[in-house]
Amino acid sequence: MQFRNRPNECVTTTDGREIWVSRSVTVAVCILLVCEGRPYILVNQRGPGAPDCRGMWNLPCGYLDYDESTTEAAVREVWEECGVNALELLTHADCEFFSQPWDISSVPHDNRQNVTIHHGLHAQVNALPAVSNAHNEPGETSDIRWLPLEEVDSLEFAFRHRERITLYLQHLARSAGIHYPA
Incomplete structure (x- = not known):
């Protein structure tokens, strides 16, 4: 059989440990809240401390840490990047x-060589939760918004997240009968 993969690389650290350089696992989170009949999606703008795509917008996202499930990573990323408690929203x-x-x-x-696990939720709320970048790494985000869904095309998204929003809306329609224009 013929494969087109590139093998992972093993590197040795200065203290003699072997570490495999391989693809990373990330989580991305679509949180769609309906408040007073209007749908909003949680997004943040990449700040000056972000390693790439500065100034572009994205869904809360990040790398899976050791000893954490993807669910735990999703909750952590929403908290770190946006200051929103996803457990309360759940x-x-x-x-x-x-x-x-x-x-x-x-x-x-x-x-990007990431494997991305996509989490999300849909809820009806009386008020949109406050957002905060107080838990960010320095300069990680420069703005956080509950973006009205009808304005999603007004922003430039990193990491193909605009496409991911459309796919999430399609998934909500198929799996739960919840319909919004993509």
């Missing part, structure tokens, strides 16, 4: 994809 969710992700993307794109 208690109001009419549809949630934290216990099981709604999608797994493993096709390498551009300079």
Whole structure:
């Protein structure tokens, strides 16, 4: 059989440990809240301390840490990047994809070799939760918004997250009968 993969690389650290350089696992989270009949999606803008795509917008996302599940990583990333407690939102969710992700993307794109686990939730709320970048790494995000869904095309998204929002809306329609224009 013929494969087109590039083998992982093993490197030795200065203290003699062997570490395998391989593809990383990330989580991305679509949180869609309906407040006073209007749908909003949680997004943040990459700040001056971000390693790439500065100034572009994205869904809360990040790398899976050691000793954590993808669900735990999703909750942590939403908290770190946006200051929103996803566990509290889960208690109001009419549809949630934290216990099981709604999608797994493993096709390498551009300079990204990540395998991305997509979590999300949909809930009706009386008020949108406050957002904060107080838990960010320095300069990681420069702005955080509950973006009205009809304005999603007004922003430039990193990491193909605009495409991911459309796929999430399609998944909500198929799996829960919740319909929004993509």
